[in-house]
Amino acid sequence: MRPGALPRLRRDILLLIALAALYLGVSRMVENSYYLLMLTLVPIWAVVGLSWNLFSGYVGLISFGHAVFFGLGAYSVALTMNWWDLTPWLGIAIGAVVGAAAAVFIGMPTFRLRGHYFALSMLAFPLVLLYVFQYLGYQEVSLPMKREDPLLWLQFTDPWGYIVVAVALVAIAMGISMAVENSRFGLTLMAIRQNELAAEASGIDAWRWKMRALVLSGAIAAAAGGFYACILLVVTPEAVFGVLTSAQALTVVLFGGVGTVWGPLIGSAILIPLAETLHAELGNIIPGIQGVVYGLAIILIMLLAPEGIFWTVRDRWLRGQVAPAPALRAADADADAGAARAEPLVPPAPHTAAPLLEVEGLSKSFGGLRAVDDVSFHVAPGEILGIIGPNGAGKTTLFNVLNGVLPADAGHAWLAGEPITGRKLHAICRLGVGRTFQVVRSFPRLSLLDNVLIGAYGAGLTGEAATAAAAEALERVGLLHQAAQPAGQLTNKGLRLMELARALAGRPRLLLLDETLAGLGHEECDEVLEVLRRLRAEGMTIVIIEHTMHAMLRLADRFVVLDHGKVLAEGAPRAVVEDRSVIEAYLGKKWLARCST
């Protein structure tokens, strides 16, 4: 569980129980059968919305095709009842398994796609299944009437029975969503949504987590579809695989609030009654009025509250309130973690003459441009190596190849003898390569502590051990007192130190720092240098790209100079900055004049 999650979870569960009791109480008083049906549909669409939110809301990949899971669930119940006389309870369970399996098949080819390409590809799956089920002759599958045992066959004479089951279903889906949101799972998904590359560079296997989210989401949507079949008693491809089904799932979440358990509930509670009531009153005059309601809802929400009602209301509520007190002290977290965290945050430098990082003949081209050209160097344990060179020399590309953001065209690199080239970004991080970026990659909506926790999770830590590692990393960079602050509110210095802490929480053996001092004032620069020196004193090995030469001269043990992708010079800092070729290619005549005075 995430730090500080328990009180929030308790409060949310109590609120959920109160709302469920209120809903059941109010619906008990309703007698009109159409409105009873509407009151059954509200929780069902909330469940579908929750399932959509579990994937698209947290991961950030918009799905236009959740009808595929819903439809498979509906057909699972209808067909298993017809073929094998199975109770819908079993049919719903089978549907959930089918939905989860479908998620794996859908996720495998589509996770390569980004943004609207992913969204459009998802649209194809329910459309394909719609025609497949029509072709197979399942245009209209009725559920056999079984009135003898209403609870077993989910065929109630009192329509309120359906509402009770629907509320139970939404409570389960909410429980699952709350558990996800307050756990490592949810935090990891939110990090992937806010900055996938940063999450990967922190050791998170984004593909695997996305797949887990889609499997869970598919299973829940299918369960909702299964119960929907029990209410309608007839399943047709258009009703369950149709575009309106996916649109409804998406709309209730966008309207209520994306990335929160309450969003789908709010969206469903407002939009379903609105659409159904208008349909009942005006359906004869304006056929398809529901589609109009959902379309208008999307337009309105995009204009007035783009993140949904929940976030707009919450942000207004919180505006002007004082930021919460610091979440924890590192010492407390350490005590909590007990024996769970045995390894130190900065591993002692090995007593060996062998290099920690070896790079041999590394090359990377973009079309005809050789950004990194046959680069070789090594870094000793505990050393700080400065990579310098003019703009466009290939420094960042070198880092990108070293930590797996880009594949190398040629050459190899080893970390403590283990090959790292050819491995994936998160795998290289797990081997012990921590990275910060030239343009800071934070998770802006998450607190500082949560940002750094991602680094600990990426290293495979969980629970108290992860919290302790994150708190210790924040303490090392001097940010523990701001642990509860959202990263989006940090200054440039704060963000750069946060990235450093996130890399440290993953217990790296080697840190790759890309222009960590960029944009900092003199005093801020000194503060960050002090943090880096302390890390070096503890044995951390660092490779740092930096243009601020006066800082580099005070920090680095050795320089490698890159120019046009090639190593131009290498050696002790003083010798390198007095090298004529380096002065001509990078430092300039002003530097020479300054050195000679």
Ligand SMILES: Nc1ncnc2c1ncn2[C@@H]1O[C@H](COP(=O)(O)OP(=O)(O)OP(=O)(O)O)[C@@H](O)[C@H]1O
């Ligand atoms: N994804 C890319 N696609 C095409 N060209 C790229 C890409 N990334 C970098 N380049 C080019 O490769 C060269 C090296 O870029 P790189 O960012 O590695 O240089 P750098 O030394 O880090 O520069 P700076 O000091 O300005 O950050 C540049 O000419 C750049 O335009």
